[in-house]
Every structure is written in C-alpha cells, then in structure tokens.
Amino acid sequence: MTDDSAAALLEHLDLGEYESTALTQLLTLGRTTAPNLAEATGIPRARIYDVLGTLANVGYVKEIPGRPKEYEARHPEEIVDRAIENRRQSFESFRTDVESARTEFLAQFGPLYERANEDVTPTEDLFHVVDVGEPSETETRTLYRSADREIEVLTKSFEYFESIRPAFADADERGVSIRVLLLDPSHLSDHNRSIQTDVVETLNTEFPDVELRFSNERLPWRGTIVDPSMDYETGKAIVLVEEKDIPLSMRQAAVTENGSFVAGLGRYFELIWAHESSPVE
Structure with a gap:
C-alpha cells in the first residue's frame, strides 16, 4: 500500500496529519515507544505524546503500562467500529443540543417568519x-x-x-x-x-x-x-x-x-x- 492510499483510507477517521501518520506506522510496525515512533515518523518529540493521547482517547490505540510506556494500534476492524461509534455519539450529542434549543428557537424565529409571510399567498x-x-x-x-x-x-x-x-x-x-x-x-x-x-x-x-x-x-x-x-x-x-x-x-x-x-x-x-x-x- 502506498502512502497516498493509506492516507486516503485514514481520511474517514477524521484524524490530523500527525495522528494519521502515527496510526499508520503503528499498524505497520506494531508495538513501540513514543520516542521510537517519533523517530520513525518524523513527528516532533514535543508533539508525539499529545498525538498518541489523541489516538488513545478515540479508541484507536492502546497504551501499554511499563518503563518505558509502549503504544499499540488496535485491530483494524476494531478501529472501524470505534470510528462509527464515535461518529454516532457525536451525532446524538448534536441532536440533543439542537433539541434543547427547539423551544427557544421557535419562540424567537416563529413569529418573525409568520410576520414576514403573512401577506404571501399560500401555495x-x-x-x-x-x-x-x-x-x-x-x-x-x-x-x-x-x-x-x-x-x-x-x-x-x-x-x-x-x-x-x-x-x-x-x-x-x-x-x-x-x-x-x-x-x-x-x-x-x-x-x-x-x-x-x-x-x-x-x-x-x-x-x-x-x-x-x-x-x-x-x-x-x-x-x-x-x-x-x-x-x-x-x-x-x-x-x-x-x-x-x-x-x-x-x-x-x-x-x-x-x-x-x-x-x-x-x-x-x-x-x-x-x-x-x-x-x-
């Protein structure tokens, strides 16, 4: 697989450039430490822990306790399932937020809409x-x-x-x-x-x-x-x-x-x- 084709597939996961690069490397090479991953990918050492933390938070990477701590990508099938679940939860949160504003939205804009269209012949x-x-x-x-x-x-x-x-x-x-x-x-x-x-x-x-x-x-x-x-x-x-x-x-x-x-x-x-x-x- 080329770098371009890997990047195209990872676009579906809504990751930044560093996160996509780090995940691709972990899927390719297996478990490793943050410094080793930074060296292999060219991601600055000052950023690598934040990048791995982001991947862990969305469920694509596992943190392995130890000295030093290691990181491992989850199975690709599990990554796809996590991506779908993350998007579903995001949508449900969005829907809840919109529904919570429904009453106020209608109260504020409903009368404005009615007044603006009161002289329009209905069709x-x-x-x-x-x-x-x-x-x-x-x-x-x-x-x-x-x-x-x-x-x-x-x-x-x-x-x-x-x-x-x-x-x-x-x-x-x-x-x-x-x-x-x-x-x-x-x-x-x-x-x-x-x-x-x-x-x-x-x-x-x-x-x-x-x-x-x-x-x-x-x-x-x-x-x-x-x-x-x-x-x-x-x-x-x-x-x-x-x-x-x-x-x-x-x-x-x-x-x-x-x-x-x-x-x-x-x-x-x-x-x-x-x-x-x-x-x-």
Whole structure:
C-alpha cells in the first residue's frame, strides 16, 4: 500500500496529519515507544505524546503500562467500529443540543417568519424530490420522528432498516403504531431474501408490537407513510417508484406533505394490507 492510499483510507477517521501518520506506522510496525515512533515518523518529540493521547482517547490505540510506556494500534476492524461509534455519539450529542434549543428557537424565529409571510399567498407543492441513498434515508428518519399516530412501510426487504433504526425505535417507544408490508420472499433474489429474513427476525424479536405482512404481488412503488388522515388535511410520505432498469444511485424519491396525496397512499396501503397480503409466519 502506498502512502497516498493509506492516507486516503485514514481520511474517514477524521484524524490530523500527525495522528494519521502515527496510526499508520503503528499498524505497520506494531508495538513501540513514543520516542521510537517519533523517530520513525518524523513527528516532533514535543508533539508525539499529545498525538498518541489523541489516538488513545478515540479508541484507536492502546497504551501499554511499563518503563518505558509502549503504544499499540488496535485491530483494524476494531478501529472501524470505534470510528462509527464515535461518529454516532457525536451525532446524538448534536441532536440533543439542537433539541434543547427547539423551544427557544421557535419562540424567537416563529413569529418573525409568520410576520414576514403573512401577506404571501399560500401555495402547496405536491412533492419535492431527493436522491435515493443518504438523502432519502435522512428524510425517512425525519418522518419517523414526526409521527404521532401511525407509520406504514411498503418495502421489498427493508434493506435500509439499520440506517433508520434509531428513529424506528424512537417511534415504537412512543407508542406509534407501525405496520410493515414486505414483498413476498418468492419475488426476491437470494441476496435480498437473506436480508429480509434477518430484518424480519430482528423486528419479531426486538419490536414485537410492529405488525408484519407479505404483499402477494410486486408493488409499483415503495415508501413510508406517516399519519394519513381521511380529512385530507394531514400526513406525510416518501415514495420511490419502481424502475427496474435504473440503478438506485440514479433514482430519486418523492417527499410530500400534501394531505390529499398522503390519504390516497394510505388508502392504497390499507387495500393491499387487507386483501392482497398474507401474514409473516
């Protein structure tokens, strides 16, 4: 591996130049002392202990007590797991901070926004589009957290479940009714069937209140519907139309808060759930 390729991989860990250099050397050479590492890497001795301390604090390096103290990189798989957990904790801290400011933010800026738009003729777009992948998953997580009464999911194998799992769990803990309509396994590839089996097992084990059924036939779209209402006033949804010849990376999902449109989606879900699906055994 070249220095450039190693540096490119380590960019994902959000490390400084010295930290990346030190970690690469420890992964390559194994356990060593701080002075030896400074000499091998060219990192100034005045900085090497701070660099190693930073790596230890984020969980990428172990400190080995002794005279002299030694340092050792953790296994690469453990480093990746630590990096993901560090980012998750950072995000949860960020979310907590933002939520704590919600009331004050709305109180200060809500009236300003209303006054600025009070003379504007209201319009309502039917939907807006987002790319499939992280943007659509972010929108889906937002829908889950906004749900008050019910969430309805139409999906092939629910392959994106892990990416929205915290929001899913939050809705379940708040007592939101969740129903998941999965595509019958007979219509899935071996790969997607395996994914679906694992997701169904997780849902049955960890979320026993969630209702599951298999759609008997392939569906023309998939997505998430939140709080549909027959008064056509409320509800939100994200929808992805099936396009077999277009890869997911090139597709877009539609997000809507149009109450009438969401009511129609909800009615479609109810009909398939009641008449064109079977229980998950």
